[in-house]
Amino acid sequence: MIILLEIIVPATSANIGPGFDTLGLALNIYNKFYITEINEGLEIIGCDDKYKNEDNLVYKSIQYFYKKVKPHKNLCGLKIEIVNDIPICRGLGSSATCIVAGILAANILSESNLSKHELLKIATEIEGHPDNIAPALFGNLVVSIMENNDVYYDIIDFPEDxxxxxxxxxxxxxxxxxxxxxxxxxxxxxxxxxxxxxxxxxxxxxxxxxxxxxxxxxxxxxxxxxxxxxxxxxxxxxxxxxxxxxxxxxxxxxxxxxxxxxxxxxxxxxxxxxxxxxxxxxxxxxxxxxxxxxxxxxxx
Incomplete structure (x- = not known):
């Protein structure tokens, strides 16, 4: 059965002033990723030519997941389409959206069924710290820390007004x-x-x-x-x-x-x-x- 995934990931803003590498919040602009498994090869559209290969961060995150988790269902080929509305290299978490999209896609395509906490940990290993990853996954304002190679976080409901x-x-x-x-x-x-x-x-x-x-x-x-x-x-x-x-x-x-x-x-x-x-x-x-x-x- 061929599965086509639509993954929508919000922009994020980290630090929020004094919360260096610990605070992050999600914002209502989004990158969308359409990911499906194909028989073989890698096809990527919607990004610069230099990222239409195995250096693409979405693809690298998917590969990292498979090597880390070692699921029973192997990956064949992939087609990845990126619809990018978040400005790149502007401090709005565009790279975190790619990592999160790749991890979420791999979890479903591999039939691993990992929890969001487990996905957060894997994504953080790729990113290096959870301040953008956590709000990209959970939304809202998130406080996150690293302790003994695990991620701990708390979600704060940001005021509606x-x-x-x-x-x-x-x-x-x-x-x-x-x-x-x-x-x-x-x-x-x-x-x-x-x-x-x-x-x-x-x-x-x-x-x-x-x-x-x-x-x-x-x-x-x-x-x-x-x-x-x-x-x-x-x-x-x-x-x-x-x-x-x-x-x-x-x-x-x-x-x-x-x-x-x-x-x-x-x-x-x-x-x-x-x-x-x-x-x-x-x-x-x-x-x-x-x-x-x-x-x-x-x-x-």
């Missing part, structure tokens, strides 16, 4: 470059700074003390180092707060900047559009909500 204004520039920023600028060691005071603000961020969201979010989004571990890589970063952060954003943070490794706003705020998006139109780089503005469902698999 808050949304995000994503400022997405027309330039890319590679994760490797943004990692290279980070310090090898941090000061004790910087560690305490981030611990306090990460705790405050979680409590202010859960207790709906939204006026505290702008303080809680501050960070000493990565944003100060990555900000200079992004044109007008400090100006955009400052103006976003001036215009009434509840909090501003770098999405993942950047260069996308996310602003948290109230749904009832009818002026922020137009005001920030006017401001960034005066800058040298071009920025796309997207009004987004937190995705609550996570990845969806449909058998067509």
């Amino acid at each position: 808050l949304s995000f204004c994503a400022l997405i520039p027309d330039f890319e920023l590679s994760t490797s470059l943004s990692r290279d600028v980070l310090p090898k060691k941090i000061k004790f005071s910087d560690g305490v700074y981030n611990l306090s603000r990460s705790s405050l961020l979680i409590s202010s969201i859960m207790n709906r003390n939204f006026d505290l979010i702008k303080f809680a989004c501050k960070d000493k571990l990565h944003q100060d180092y990555r900000g200079p890589l992004i044109n007008n970063y400090d100006d955009i952060v400052s103006e976003s707060i001036n215009l009434g954003s509840l909090g501003v943070f770098l999405s993942g490794a950047g260069p996308t900047i996310l602003c948290i706003i109230k749904d009832a705020d009818n002026t922020f998006i137009n005001d920030i559009k006017s401001f960034i139109s005066t800058l040298d780089s071009k920025w796309e503005v997207k009004h987004l909500k937190c995705d609550k469902r996570g990845s969806i698999v449909n058998i067509l």
Whole structure:
């Protein structure tokens, strides 16, 4: 029996300011993957030619799953179609969607029936850390940690009356470059700074003390180092707060900047559009909500 899978995976934003490699949330823009088993070979459509081969991250994730799990049902060939709506190399988890799609597809095609927790662990092994993987799988805001090579996580229901204004520039920023600028060691005071603000961020969201979010989004571990890589970063952060954003943070490794706003705020998006139109780089503005469902698999 030939199975055609439609796998829909949300974009994600990691760190959320002070929660470096531990916090992540899902956003309502999506990559879709159509994956089916064929008699032999590999056919990939919907991506750059350089990824239409065995270096494709979806395919590599499927292969990793089969080598890791060693299911009784072997894989023949694959046809993979990618419909990509999430900007690449912008800090919105596009690579995590490929990994999650590959793991979810392999679980069904191999008839392994692993739990989502087991899939999270395998996907995290590929990605390296769970901050994007966990919300891509589960949706919402997720706190995740690694302990003894396992992943532990807790899902927080993000407030329905808050949304995000994503400022997405027309330039890319590679994760490797943004990692290279980070310090090898941090000061004790910087560690305490981030611990306090990460705790405050979680409590202010859960207790709906939204006026505290702008303080809680501050960070000493990565944003100060990555900000200079992004044109007008400090100006955009400052103006976003001036215009009434509840909090501003770098999405993942950047260069996308996310602003948290109230749904009832009818002026922020137009005001920030006017401001960034005066800058040298071009920025796309997207009004987004937190995705609550996570990845969806449909058998067509």
